[in-house]
Amino acid sequence: MSGVVETQELTMRFGGVTAVDAVNFSLRERELRCLIGPNGAGKSTFFKCITGQYALRPENGRVFIRGADVTEWNTHDIVRLGAGIKTQVPSVMNGLTVEENLWLSARRVHGWAGAGGAVEEITAELQLGEQLRRLVGELSHGERQMVEIGIVLVQRPWLVLLDEPAAGMTGNEVERLVDVIRHINQTASVIVVDHDMEFVRMLGSRVTVFHQGAILTEGPATSVLNDPVVREVYVGNRAA
Amino acid sequence: MDYAGVVTLEILYMIAFLALTSAGLAIVFGMMRVINLAHGEFVMLGGYTTIACYNNGINIYFAMLLVAPVVVGLVGLIVERSIIRFLYGRMIDTMLATWGLSLLLIGLVTLIFGNTAVSVPAPITGYQLGEYQMGGYNLFIILVTVALLIAMWAALRFTRAGLIARGAMQGADVVASLGYDPRKVYMYTFSAGAALSGLAGGVLAPLTGLLPSSGGAYIAKAFITVITGGAAVISGTLSSAVILGTVNQLVSFAAHPVIGEIAMLVLAIILLRLMPTGITGRFFRDGT
Amino acid sequence: MRSWPSVGQIRWGWFLLATAILLLLPLVTDTHTPTVLLIWALFALSLGMMWGYAGLLSFGHAAYFGLGAYAYAVAVINIGESTVPLILSMLVPAAVAAVVGAMMFYGRISDVYMGVITLLVTLILFKFMSATAGDAYVIGDARLGGFNGMPGFHTLNVPGYPEISLFGLPTYYVCAAVLLICYLICRWILARSFGRVLVGIRENEARCELMGYNVPAFKTAIFTVCAAMAGLAGCLFANWAEIVTPRVFSLGQAAEVLIWVIAGGLGTLIGPILGAIALGYVKLLLGEQTVIDNSLVLGAVLIIVVLGIPRGVVPALQSVWAAAERRARGRTGSGQGARRTLGASNRERT
Numbered sequence: 001m002s003g004v005v006e007t008q009e010l011t012m013r014f015g016g017v018t019a020v021d022a023v024n025f026s027l028r029e030r031e032l033r034c035l036i037g038p039n040g041a042g043k044s045t046f047f048k049c050i051t052g053q054y055a056l057r058p059e060n061g062r063v064f065i066r067g068a069d070v071t072e073w074n075t076h077d078i079v080r081l082g083a084g085i086k087t088q089v090p091s092v093m094n095g096l097t098v099e100e101n102l103w104l105s106a107r108r109v110h111g112w113a114g115a116g117g118a119v120e121e122i123t124a125e126l127q128l129g130e131q132l133r134r135l136v137g138e139l140s141h142g143e144r145q146m147v148e149i150g151i152v153l154v155q156r157p158w159l160v161l162l163d164e165p166a167a168g169m170t171g172n173e174v175e176r177l178v179d180v181i182r183h184i185n186q187t188a189s190v191i192v193v194d195h196d197m198e199f200v201r202m203l204g205s206r207v208t209v210f211h212q213g214a215i216l217t218e219g220p221a222t223s224v225l226n227d228p229v230v231r232e233v234y235v236g237n238r239a240a
Numbered sequence: 241m242d243y244a245g246v247v248t249l250e251i252l253y254m255i256a257f258l259a260l261t262s263a264g265l266a267i268v269f270g271m272m273r274v275i276n277l278a279h280g281e282f283v284m285l286g287g288y289t290t291i292a293c294y295n296n297g298i299n300i301y302f303a304m305l306l307v308a309p310v311v312v313g314l315v316g317l318i319v320e321r322s323i324i325r326f327l328y329g330r331m332i333d334t335m336l337a338t339w340g341l342s343l344l345l346i347g348l349v350t351l352i353f354g355n356t357a358v359s360v361p362a363p364i365t366g367y368q369l370g371e372y373q374m375g376g377y378n379l380f381i382i383l384v385t386v387a388l389l390i391a392m393w394a395a396l397r398f399t400r401a402g403l404i405a406r407g408a409m410q411g412a413d414v415v416a417s418l419g420y421d422p423r424k425v426y427m428y429t430f431s432a433g434a435a436l437s438g439l440a441g442g443v444l445a446p447l448t449g450l451l452p453s454s455g456g457a458y459i460a461k462a463f464i465t466v467i468t469g470g471a472a473v474i475s476g477t478l479s480s481a482v483i484l485g486t487v488n489q490l491v492s493f494a495a496h497p498v499i500g501e502i503a504m505l506v507l508a509i510i511l512l513r514l515m516p517t518g519i520t521g522r523f524f525r526d527g528t
Numbered sequence: 529m530r531s532w533p534s535v536g537q538i539r540w541g542w543f544l545l546a547t548a549i550l551l552l553l554p555l556v557t558d559t560h561t562p563t564v565l566l567i568w569a570l571f572a573l574s575l576g577m578m579w580g581y582a583g584l585l586s587f588g589h590a591a592y593f594g595l596g597a598y599a600y601a602v603a604v605i606n607i608g609e610s611t612v613p614l615i616l617s618m619l620v621p622a623a624v625a626a627v628v629g630a631m632m633f634y635g636r637i638s639d640v641y642m643g644v645i646t647l648l649v650t651l652i653l654f655k656f657m658s659a660t661a662g663d664a665y666v667i668g669d670a671r672l673g674g675f676n677g678m679p680g681f682h683t684l685n686v687p688g689y690p691e692i693s694l695f696g697l698p699t700y701y702v703c704a705a706v707l708l709i710c711y712l713i714c715r716w717i718l719a720r721s722f723g724r725v726l727v728g729i730r731e732n733e734a735r736c737e738l739m740g741y742n743v744p745a746f747k748t749a750i751f752t753v754c755a756a757m758a759g760l761a762g763c764l765f766a767n768w769a770e771i772v773t774p775r776v777f778s779l780g781q782a783a784e785v786l787i788w789v790i791a792g793g794l795g796t797l798i799g800p801i802l803g804a805i806a807l808g809y810v811k812l813l814l815g816e817q818t819v820i821d822n823s824l825v826l827g828a829v830l831i832i833v834v835l836g837i838p839r840g841v842v843p844a845l846q847s848v849w850a851a852a853e854r855r856a857r858g859r860t861g862s863g864q865g866a867r868r869t870l871g872a873s874n875r876e877r878t
Contacts, residue, residue, distance in 0.1 A: 079740035091738060093731035104728045105739045107721055151739065275640070326835055331640055332585060333834050336790065339783055340830025347824025456779060460651055467644050498659040505652045509645055513635050 003064075004029050004159060004189045005050065010061035012045050012054065019045040021213035022061070032185045034200045034221070035193045037210030038234050044088055046210065047163050047193050051085045052078045065159065084157030088164050088193075092148050094137030098128055101136055101147060102154050109155040122154040126180060141168035149177070153184060160190045166199045178202045201225060209233070247493055253378045254485035256385035261444070262462040262469075262477050263388060264437030269466050270473035271408045271429050274324060275335050278342035280459030282434050285345065286312050286441025287450045288353060291360045300363050304442030305384075309435040316434020320427050328426070342455065349452040357449030377446060384443055388436075393474050405429065409471070464508045470515075484508060538715050543708075550704040559700035561812060566703040567764045568804040570710060572788040574757035576800030577714050579789060581723065582750045583730030587643040588650030589758055589785055592621035594776035595653070596759025597766040601678045606668035611687040617763030618756040624649075625755030626748060633744040633751070647782070654777035677773030684767050694767070703764050707801075710757055714797055717753075726750055784811075787826055791833045793843045 003026035012020040020042045027033055035043045048054055050063050052075040063071045070078055079085060093101050102122060106115040123129055126146055131139060136147055145168060152160065162181075166174050174196075181190060181203060194200060200207060200221060207224040209216040211233050217224060224230055265279045276282075286308040293303035323341065327334045362377040396402035404425055407414040412422040440458075448454075465484060469476030484504050492500025553562055575589045599620040603613035628649055632642055661674025670678065684702065685693040694702060717723045728736045729743055737743050766772045775781060785804070792803020807829065814822045837844045 076737045076740050076742055079738060085738050087734075087738065091732060091735040093728060093735060095731045096727070100724075104724060104736075107724070108740050112721060151735070155740070323831060323835065332643070335587075335640075335643065336786070337831050337834040340787070340827045340834065343783065343823040343827030344831065345827070347821035347827055350821045351824065460647075460779070463644070464648065467641070496659075498655060501655055502652055505648050505655070509648050512641055512645060513631060513637070 003027050004031070004066055005191065006064040007046075007050065008062040008064075010046065010049055010063060012042075012049055012056075012060060018213050020049060023213070023215060025208070025215065027189055027191060030185065030187075030189055032181070032190045032203065032205040033192070034203060034205055034207045035191065035210060036195070036197075036200055036207060037216070041210040042213040043193050043210040044163060045213075047088075047161065047191075051075060051083070051087075051161055053087070079155075079157075081159075082157050083159040083161060084152035084155055084188075086148055086152050086162045086165055090141070090144055090148055092136050092144055092151065095135065097133050097135055098139075098147050098150075099132045102128075102150055105151040106154045118154050118156070122150050125153075125183070126150050127176065142170055142173045145169055146173060146177070149180065153180075156187075158188045160184055160188050162191070163193045164195065165192065166194055166196050174199055174202070197225065247489070249378065250493070251486050251489045252382050254489045255481045256382040257444075258461060258465045258481035258485050259389065259477055260381065260385045260440045261437075261458045262465040262481065263392065264433040264435070264440065265462045266466045266469065266473045266477040267392075267436065268430055268433035270471050270476070271405055272328070272426050273331065274328070274430070275331065275338070275463075276324075276430075276433070277335055277338040277459060277463075278319070278345060278455075279338075279433075279437055279462055280455030280457070281342045281345040281349075282312050282316065282437035282455075283441035283444070283458045283462075284349070284450065284452065284455035285315060286438030287445040287454065288349060288358070288441075289438065290442040290445040291358050291450060294360050300360065300446075304445060305439065308442030309439040312438025312441070313431045313435030315438075316431040317427065319434070320430040324430060325423065325426070342459070346452045346455065353452065355452065357451050359449045360446050362446040381443060388439070389474060389478065396474070409473075461504075464505065468508050468511050480511075483511075538712070543711075547708060550708070554697060554700060559697055561809070563700045563703050564765070564768050564812075565805045565808050566700075566707050567761050567768060568785075568788065568808045569801040570703075570707050570764070571758055571761040571785055572792065572800035572804035573707070573710060573714065573797060574754040574761065575785050576789045576792070576794070576797065577717075577757070578750055578754040580793075580795040580797075580800070581718060581730060582726040582747065583733075584747060584751060585639065585643055586646040586751075587786070588646035588648070588782050589754075590777055590782035591646070591650035591653050592625055592755035592758035593762040593765070593781065593785070594650070594657075594774070595621040595624060595755075596762030597772045597776050598657070598672075598678075598762075599759065600763040600766050601681050601772045602667045602670040602672075604682045605670040605678070608682065609688075609690045610682055610684045610693070614684065614760075614763060617766075618759045621759030621762070622752045622756040626752045629748040629751035629755075630744070633747040636744075647779075650777050650782050651779070654774050654779070657774040657777060673773075675774060677771055677775075679771040681766075681770075681772075683770065684763075695770075699764075699767060703768075706760065706764065710760070711797060711801070718797075722746070722749075784826065787830045787833075791829055793846075795843055796846070799843065 005025070005027040007023055007025045010020055010023045010025070011018070023042075023046060025046075035046070037043045049056060049060070050065075052070070052073050055074075056063070056071050058071075060071070062069060065078065065081060065083065068081065070081070075085065093104075096104075099119065102119045103115055106118040106122075110118045123132060126149065128147065128150055131143060131147070136144055139147065145165060149162070149165060152162075165181075166177055169177060178199070181192065184190060192200075192203065192205075204221050206219065207221050208218045209224060209230050216233060217227065217230065219227075261283060264282065265276060268274050268276050268279075286304075289308045289311045290300070290303045293307050294300050298307065319341065323337055324334065327337055362375070364376040364380050394402075396406060404415060404418060404420055407418050407420075408422070408425050408429065415422045415425050461484075465477060465480050468484065469478075469480035484507060487507050488500045488504040490500075491503040550566075553559070571589075571593055574592075575586065578584045578586065578589075596617040600610075600613045600617040603616045604610050607613060628645070632645055637645065657672065658675045660672035661676065663671065665672040665674070670681075672678065682690065683693045683695055683699070685691070718726075725736065725741055725746055728739075728741070729746060733743055762776060765776070784807075788804040788807050789800040790803075791807060792801065793799020807826070810825060811822050814825060
C-alpha cells in the first residue's frame with residue numbers, strides 16, 4: 001500500500017454490463033497520470049468509483065487513498081481527506097460570481113481569515129483576474145472550466161482528480177491548463193481523465209489506457225500514444 | 241366468515257377509491273410530469289356537475305358517467321391553455337400555480353353554490369351480507385373503477401392515441417419525431433386527466449354531502465398514491481393503491497379510522513424514503 | 529471580504545425606520561390586527577429564510593407553526609407559568625424538524641419529494657389533532673380538544689410573575705420586538721460562513737459537496753432553526769388568539785404562508801414579511817364580508833405571481849429601483865446594484 005491511490009479488483013456493473021472489470025490501479029506520490037480510452041472504456045466510471053460518486057459495497061473491490069480504505073466513503077469525506085475533484089459535467093455556481101465561488105471553496109480549508117489570500121493567489125495563477133466579479137453563468141464554457149479548476153485548486157489538495165478538464169477550452173486556455181497542471185504536480189499527485197490526445201501528449205506523463213472496463217496497457221505517453229495496439233482500439237471502436 | 245367478506249369488500253372499495261380518484265392525476269403526472277394540485281377541485285367539480293344535472297332532471301348515470309367528464313374535461317382544457325402550458329418543465333412553479341388554481345376554484349364554487357352541503361341519493365340501495373348491511377353503491381364504484389382501468393390499459397396499448405401517449409411518457413422529442421405536436425398532445429392529455437377526475441367526482445357524488453372544500457379530501461390521498469406509485473400510469477397507481485388501501489383499511493378495522501388514515505400517510509413517507517422514485521421507479525431521468 | 533453581495537449587510541436606515549413605525553403605530557390605531565400581522569410576518573420570515581436562501585421548499589411549514597402553538601398551550605396548562613412553555617414552543621418543533629429533516633436530507637430526498645413529505649407531515653398532524661376530542665386525549669392536565677381545539681390558557685407572563693400576563697398592547701410590543709430580533713438573527717446567519725454555504729447549496733448542491741461541505745448537515749441545521757422560528761410564531765399566535773385549534777396545521781395555513789413568501793419575494797428577508805402583512809391584511813378585510821371569498825383572492829394572487837412575477841413582488845420592485853438608479857447615475861454596470869438579491873436561480877432548478 002505504498003501508492004497515494006490504489007485500487008484492488010475494482011469492479012462496477014450496471015445491469016448486465018461490466019463497466020469496470022476487476023481493475024488494479026496504483027498511483028505513486030507526486031505522480032501525474034492520464035487515463036485515456038475510447039468511449040465506454042470505463043475510465044469515467046472508474047473515476048467516479050474512486051471519487052465516492054457511487055455507493056460502493058464490499059463486492060465492488062477496494063479503493064485506498066494514502067493507505068486509508070475509502071471504498072465506502074462518500075464524496076465530501078474524500079474531499080475532506082485532501083483530495084480535489086473536478087467532475088465530467090461542469091459543476092459551478094452559475095448564479096454567483098467567480099470570486100464568490102472561489103471564496104466558498106477556499107473558506108472550507110483556509111477559514112475566514114485565510115480565504116481571501118488563497119483566492120488572490122489562485123486568481124493570479126489561473127489569470128482569472130478579469131472575470132472575478134462576473135457571474136459564472138455568463139462565462140464561456142472554457143472559462144467556466146477554468147473557474148472550476150480554480151475552485152478545486154484553491155483548497156491546495158495533495159491529490160487532484162480531473163475528469164475532462166480541457167473540454168471546451170480554446171488553444172490558449174489548454175496551454176495555460178497544461179502549465180497549471182505541471183505546476184500543481186510539483187506538490188500534488190494528479191490523475192487526469194481525457195479524450196483529447198493533443199492535450200495528453202502536451203502533458204507528457206505516464207498514461208494508462210482503458211479498454212472494455214480493464215487496463216489495456218500503461219506506459220510513458222510517447223510510447224503508448226504510438227502503440228499500434230492502442231491505436232487499433234481507438235480506430236476499431238470508431239469503426240464499430 | 242361474513243366479517244371476512246365485509247373486510248375484503250371494504251379493502252377492495254378503498255383500493256378502487258384510491259385508484260379512481262388518482263387516475264386523472266396519474267395520467268397528467270405520468271405523461272407530462274405535471275403535478276396538478278387542483279386535481280381535488282376537478283373531482284369536486286365533477287360532483288357538483290352531477291348534482292346540478294340531477295337536480296335539473298337529468299338521469300343520474302348519464303350525469304355522472306358522461307356529463308361530468310365532459311364538463312370537467314372542458315375546464316381542464318381552459319386551464320391548460322391559460323396556465324399550465326406556460327409552466328412546462330417548471331415543476332415547482334406548476335405545483336404552486338395549481339395550488340392557486342385550487343384555491344381559486346374553491347372560491348368560485350363557494351360564490352356560485354354557497355357553503356352548505358349539497359347531495360344526491362345513491363341510485364343503488366344496500367344489501368345484506370350475512371348479518372351486515374352493505375352499501376350496494378360501493379360495489380358499483382368498484383366495478384366502474386375496474387372498467388375504467390381496463391379501458392385505460394386497452395386504450396394505451398391498442399389505439400393510436402395510446403401509442404402517442406406512451407411516446408409522450410418518454411419525452412416531448414419522441415412525440416415530435418412521431419410527427420405530432422407535443423403541445424397539442426399535452427393539451428389533450430391534461431383535458432383527459434381532468435375528464436377522468438370529473439368522472440371520479442361524479443361517481444362519488446352520491447356518497448356524502450358535497451362542499452366546495454371537498455376537493456381537499458381527494459387531493460392528499462391521490463397525490464400520495466400517484467407519487468408513491470411512480471411514473472407508470474396504470475401499474476404504478478394500481479400497485480400503490482393496493483398497498484396503501486389495504487393498510488388503511490386493515491388498520492382502520494383493527495384500531496380506528498383516523499389511525500388507519502395516519503398509518504397510510506406514514507407508510508407513504510416510508511415508501512418514498514426507501515424508493516425515492518416511486519414503486520415503479522425512474523421518474524426524473526433528467527431532473528437535477 | 530471585498531465584494532460578497534449585501535445579503536449579510538443590514539441597512540440600518542430602513543431598519544430604524546421600521547422600528548420607529550412599529551413603536552409609534554399604537555398611537556394611531558388599535559393593535560389587535562397589527563399584532564397578528566406581525567406574527568404571520570414572523571412565520572413567513574421563517575419559511576422565506578429556508579426557501580429563499582437555502583433552496584428548501586417545505587409545503588408543510590405549518591406543521592412547526594402548529595407544533596409551537598400546541599406545545600405552548602399544553603405546557604402552560606400543565607405548568608402554570610409561561611417561561612418554560614415559551615422555550616418548549618421552539619424546542620418541540622425544532623426536535624421534530626431535526627428528525628424529519630435528517631431523514632430527508634441524509635436520504636438525499638430532493639425538491640418535489642421534499643414537498644410531498646413535508647406536506648404529509650402537516651397532514652398527519654392535522655388529522656391526528658382533529659380527532660383528539662374527548663377526555664381520553666390529554667397530556668397531563670391539558671385536554672387536546674380535537675377539532676375544537678384548546679381554549680383558555682395562560683398567556684405569556686413576565687418570567688417569574690405568573691400573575692402579570694400579557695394581552696393587548698404589551699403583546700403587540702412583544703411580537704414587534706421578536707420580529708425585529710429574529711430579522712436581525714437571520715441577517716447575522718446570512719453574513720456568517722454558514723449563511724454563505726447555504727446560498728452555495730441553493731445554487732449548486734453537488735458543487736458544495738465537492739468542496740467538502742457536509743450538505744445534509746447544513747440543510748438539517750437550517751431546517752431546524754427555521755422550524756424553531758415558526759414554532760415561536762405559533763406560540764405568539766396562540767397567545768393572540770387565546771385558543772389553539774388544528775387549523776394551524778391545515779393545508780390552508782400551509783398554503784397561505786407559502787403564498788405570502790412567494791408573493792412578497794423569494795430570496796429576500798423583507799419580501800416574506802411584507803407579503804404576509806399585506807396579504808394577511810387582505811384576508812382579514814375579506815373575512816368581514818361574504819361576497820368575495822378569501823380563497824378566490826389568494827388563488828388568483830398565487831397564479832398571477834407564478835405566471836407573471838416569478839420571483840415575487842419585492843425583487844421585481846428592487847430590479848426596477850436598481851435600474852432607475854443606474855439610469856440616474858448614467859452607469860452601465862455589470863448589474864451589481866446596491867441591492868442585489870443574490871443569485872439569479874432562486875427557485876427553479878429543473
